[in-house]
Structures are given as structure tokens and as C-alpha cells.
């Protein structure tokens with residue numbers, strides 16, 4: 641993620657600094673950079689725009705607090721942002737920082753994947769777009785090239801036209817890192833889930849699509865029984881590990897339960 645500034649010094653981007661400051665203090669940022677490049681005031685990164693056709697663009701430096709408070713964004717994204725840290729952390733932390741930090745438990749990662757987000761990256765070599773689910777390559781690792789900047793995350797009109805929900809569980813109620821988080825997005829037609837995307841975090845080295853669960857759900861009408869089946873499929877397809885936050889077996893149970901709950905919320909009132 642690092643790069644060189646124009647004098648050839650090693651440099652890192654910083655937005656809210658809520659991840660980077662902790663890593664620099666603990667010497668866990670892949671070496672101490674000689675320069676920090678503050679991207680938090682770049683106007684293009686602060687845009688939050690809805691196009692007339694319903695497409696949505698969110699600049700990388702948009703604060704988590706803004707996402708958490710917005711009533712007119714996809715529900716799972718606002719709920720994911722709301723789950724992060726404390727009001728102080730959300731006031732500083734940004735969407736781009738959460739995504740580029742690429743922690744498998746980051747709370748906006750599964751929502752952005754479930755919503756079909758596309759990440760717009762820029763460098764001196766030009767711009768490119770990467771689907772959110774291809775952005776993450778491992779714990780704290782992404783496809784970002786040295787010096788490349790995340791400019792914004794774009795969503796097609798379906799993201800806002802659909803219904804979505806996010807669920808997470810941590811070790812306590814407030815300011816807790818997700819033991820598992822799940823986001824679902826769906827388009828309902830004639831009482832059925834015509835399209836559905838689900839993603840989970842903290843269950844593999846990167847956030848993952850729950851493809852087996854999606855396959856079961858697509859074209860079906862919601863029922864608690866279907867939710868249990870999809871949850872079971874999701875629990876079997878994730879690859880969690882045992883760590884200080886939770887054992888793998890518990891994470892599988894959580895994946896099933898959180899997917900069921902998120903689906904129930906997203907399907908509420910579908911006829």
C-alpha cells in the first residue's frame with residue numbers, strides 16, 4: 641500500500657488515521673514511512689453523490705459517521721458503519737480507510753461486497769475499477785499497487801433499489817470487533833428473491849461471498865425454514881480459524897444465525 645512521495649521518500653496515505661496511527665505506534669505498518677500523505681481533505685474523495693438514475697458514488701474519505709447517519713443509503717452500509725468503534729472513531733474513520741486496511745473483520749467490507757460495489761483506484765498510471773470482492777487478497781492485503789489511491793466506491797442503481805441488512809456479533813455490546821459479520825442485499829420481485837448477494841467477514845482471510853447460500857435463496861420466497869437452510873449452507877462454506885476472538889466452530893454457528901437474521905430483516909414486508 642505504501643509508495644514514494646515526489647522526493648522519493650517512502651510514504652503512506654492517511655485518512656482518519658484510526659488504523660494507521662495504531663499500526664505506526666506498534667511498528668506494525670510494514671516499517672515507518674518517511675512521509676504521510678493526508679487524503680482526508682481531497683474534494684473528490686469527499687463526494688457522496690446519487691445520480692438521477694439511482695447510481696451511488698461514495699468518496700473514499702467520507703467519514704463513517706456520515707454513512708452511519710444517512711437514512712438514504714443502502715441499509716447494510718449504514719448499519720455496518722454504525723457497528724464500527726465509538727462515536728469518536730466514526731467521526732475520524734473513513735470508508736476508504738476501512739476498505740484499504742483490509743482487516744477481514746472490517747465492518748463495511750461485507751456490505752460493500754453484498755451491494756456489488758466497484759472500487760475506483762487511481763495512480764500516476766491512470767484509473768482502474770476493481771469489483772469489491774476482488775479487491776481483498778488476504779488479511780490486510782489488497783490489489784492496491786504502490787502509490788495507488790482509492791478514490792471512491794461506485795454502486796449501480798440496484799444497490800439502492802434493493803433491500804439489505806447487516807448483522808455483526810462481537811464479544812460485548814459496544815466498541816467490539818466483529819467475531820463474524822454478515823451483509824445481505826436482495827431484489828424482491830413477486831414475493832421472491834429475484835437477485836440476492838450475501839457476504840461475510842471474519843470467517844476467512846478475506847471477506848467472502850456466501851455463494852452456496854445465495855444459490856439456495858435465488859428465486860425463492862422467504863421463510864424461516866429457507867433461512868435455516870441458507871444459514872446451514874453458509875456455515876459449511878466459510879473457512880474460519882480459531883483465534884483470540886472466537887473458535888472456528890462458533891464462527892460457523894454465528895454465520896448461520898447472522899445470515900438468517902439479516903435475511904429476515906431484508907425480507908420483512910416482501911409480498
Ligand SMILES: Cc1cc2nc3c(=O)[nH]c(=O)nc-3n(C[C@H](O)[C@H](O)[C@H](O)COP(=O)(O)OP(=O)(O)OC[C@H]3O[C@@H](n4cnc5c(N)ncnc54)[C@H](O)[C@@H]3O)c2cc1C
Pocket residue numbers: 641652653654655656657658659660661662679700701704723724725726729732733734735736737738739740741745746747748784788789790791815816817818
Ligand atoms: C478503538 C478502535 C476501534 C475500532 N473498531 C472498529 C470496528 O468495530 N470495526 C471496524 O471495521 N474497524 C474498527 N476500527 C478500525 C478503524 O477505525 C476503521 O478501519 C476505519 O474505517 C479506518 O479508517 P481511517 O480513515 O481511520 O483509516 P487510516 O488509518 O487513515 O488508514 C487505514 C489504511 O488505509 C490506507 N488508506 C486510507 N485511505 C486510503 C485511500 N483513499 N487510498 C489508499 N489507501 C488508503 C492507509 O494508508 C492505511 O494503510 C477501530 C479502530 C480503533 C482505534
